[in-house]
Amino acid sequence: MNTKIVIPTSEGGFTAHYSEHGLARLDFPTARPEAQSEKEIPAQVRRWHRLTTDALNDALAGRAPRVLPPLDLSAGTEFQRHVWSALRRIASGRTRSYAEVAAEIGKPRATRAVGGACGANPIPVLVPCHRVLAANHAIGGFGGGLDWKRKLLAREGIEVR
DNA sequence: ATTTACAATATGA
């Protein structure tokens, strides 16, 4: 049972997908606005959605969200969930290298695999995959588009060469 | 069932 709701922000309309366990996915604004499935939005989802909206707007303003909705990461593999929880520990305005993230989850040689997990991250911004840079502080890549990564980093006051 | 490509990086030539 899924619910899909668009979140208007200063950067465009993000699309939030909720499962029965919480926020399952967050998509960057698409050029063409998707049809919004209204139907009946469960009261619980609406509560989560308010938290998501607040958290997203805080994040886009360069502030650390004070509260996050429950995240449903059951879609990922065990390795990916480890990476994602490591990402959520990165403080706003701070960065890590792919190698550091790999070391943190106990697999220091899986740096490239970490890149793969970041690319599979279903909840960008709130799971701060954009705070992961290459070891030399180069920007690396970004699945949602490098422009987004630069913008998000700039909002947090992080300089990239 | 194998091979390839990825948002990497350390190492050795």
Added chain:
DNA sequence: TCATATTGTAAAT
């Protein structure tokens, strides 16, 4: 500077 081994996934073959 360039080639390569390493690691987890997904996609292509």
